[in-house]
Amino acid sequence: MKHIKYRFSNSFTDFYFAYGISHLKKIAEPKATILVTDENIFDAHIKRFKGWNTIVLKPGEEFKIQSTADSVIEQLIEFEADRKTTLVGVGGGVITDITGYVASVYMRGIRFGFIPTSLLALVDASIGGKNGIDVGVYKNMVGIIRQPSFILHDMVFLNSLPQKEWENGFAEIIKHACIKDSSMFDELERMTLKKYQQKKTDICKLVQRNASIKAKVVQQDEFEKDERRLLNFGHTLGHALENQYGLMHGQAVAIGMTYACQISKQFTGFNQTERVINVIERYGLPTYSTFDKQKAFDVLRMDKKRERKDMNYVLLERIGRAIVQPIPMHSLEKILSAL
Ligand SMILES: NC(=O)c1ccc[n+]([C@@H]2O[C@H](COP(=O)([O-])OP(=O)(O)OC[C@H]3O[C@@H](n4cnc5c(N)ncnc54)[C@H](O)[C@@H]3O)[C@@H](O)[C@H]2O)c1
Ligand SMILES: [Zn+2]
Numbered sequence: 001m002k003h004i005k006y007r008f009s010n011s012f013t014d015f016y017f018a019y020g021i022s023h024l025k026k027i028a029e030p031k032a033t034i035l036v037t038d039e040n041i042f043d044a045h046i047k048r049f050k051g052w053n054t055i056v057l058k059p060g061e062e063f064k065i066q067s068t069a070d071s072v073i074e075q076l077i078e079f080e081a082d083r084k085t086t087l088v089g090v091g092g093g094v095i096t097d098i099t100g101y102v103a104s105v106y107m108r109g110i111r112f113g114f115i116p117t118s119l120l121a122l123v124d125a126s127i128g129g130k131n132g133i134d135v136g137v138y139k140n141m142v143g144i145i146r147q148p149s150f151i152l153h154d155m156v157f158l159n160s161l162p163q164k165e166w167e168n169g170f171a172e173i174i175k176h177a178c179i180k181d182s183s184m185f186d187e188l189e190r191m192t193l194k195k196y197q198q199k200k201t202d203i204c205k206l207v208q209r210n211a212s213i214k215a216k217v218v219q220q221d222e223f224e225k226d227e228r229r230l231l232n233f234g235h236t237l238g239h240a241l242e243n244q245y246g247l248m249h250g251q252a253v254a255i256g257m258t259y260a261c262q263i264s265k266q267f268t269g270f271n272q273t274e275r276v277i278n279v280i281e282r283y284g285l286p287t288y289s290t291f292d293k294q295k296a297f298d299v300l301r302m303d304k305k306r307e308r309k310d311m312n313y314v315l316l317e318r319i320g321r322a323i324v325q326p327i328p329m330h331s332l333e334k335i336l337s338a339l
Contacts, residue, residue, distance in 0.1 A: 092118035093125030100131025119169025168250030182320030
């Protein structure tokens with residue numbers, strides 16, 4: 001158990017690493033708190049929700065949309081939630097995104113916190129205050145940046161996490177290693193997913209290390225002017241492929257990282273693509289894939305990271321060190337279609 005307070009530009013987030021949901025009543029008064037979760041998590045951990053007002057949503061990215069947010073708002077009104085209510089998202093990234101988004105607009109903003117239950121949400125989605133929903137094929141097109149007041153880790157939730165979701169989470173862990181932490185990259189090369197699943201202390205340490213990487217990057221640049229953009233490594237192309245091909249987020253990011261390594265070679269002389277590919281495969285994720293380049297490019301054009309004629313692409317200089325490289329859209333189209 002470890003409690004760390006991270007300071008952001010105008011708020012704090014309390015991180016409770018490896019605490020357990022029983023600690024929640026100490027930070028959120030049960031009568032004035034409403035949990036939001038999805039059916040998978042609720043069904044697998046029904047006892048843990050006992051004594052808490054809970055809104056249970058249908059699981060899946062396809063429900064990370066405005067109509068789901070509207071239904072949460074309607075249920076909040078039924079619960080007579082007011083400005084003193086705390087909303088707690090207990091789930092994967094879909095649940096934390098929706099919860100943070102609704103909490104930011106309900107009555108112009110109420111207190112919220114997260115209990116991330118997927119590996120991806122533990123190391124990434126729950127951290128940094130980006131809360132939003134998808135619109136059509138455009139991921140996270142609508143949303144807000146607002147920090148949760150707490151993030152509590154209960155590692156027991158991971159017992160029911162499907163294998164595919166473990167792999168999904170490792171995509172973001174590999175991303176963090178690539179852009180920020182070469183010694184963690186070495187560890188990933190030595191370890192396997194199975195070993196992490198078998199040893200509680202190893203997975204706890206890994207989760208905490210990754211959560212801290214993300215929190216520190218966000219601390220430096222909450223509103224994504226420079227440093228935070230590095231977290232988009234693998235995500236530019238990844239997002240374009242994710243909804244179009246019905247890929248899991250982690251799978252799409254893994255493919256995106258593979259191509260970003262290739263593009264890096266052309267701009268920074270990065271020469272460790274093989275190592276990155278080996279690690280991606282080691283954790284059960286895809287690398288090179290066939291996809292409709294033109295279609296992907298059409299979605300890229302709408303990407304939020306595009307500024308005028310250039311696309312800001314995150315590239316690797318070496319493992320553990322990333323840069324943001326503006327690439328003219330017309331060059332990117334050429335590079336992509338040649339790969
Ligand atoms: N806000 C951010 O900064 C940020 C960062 C990264 C990703 N995201 C978002 O996060 C989402 C992806 O997150 P995700 O992969 O956690 O998605 P998710 O919430 O859909 O969870 C994945 C699946 O695992 C199930 N699940 C989660 N925890 C479980 C558990 N403990 N036991 C059994 N089943 C469990 C869910 O029901 C779901 O079916 C995407 O929408 C992505 O855009 C947001
Ligand atoms: Zn991601």
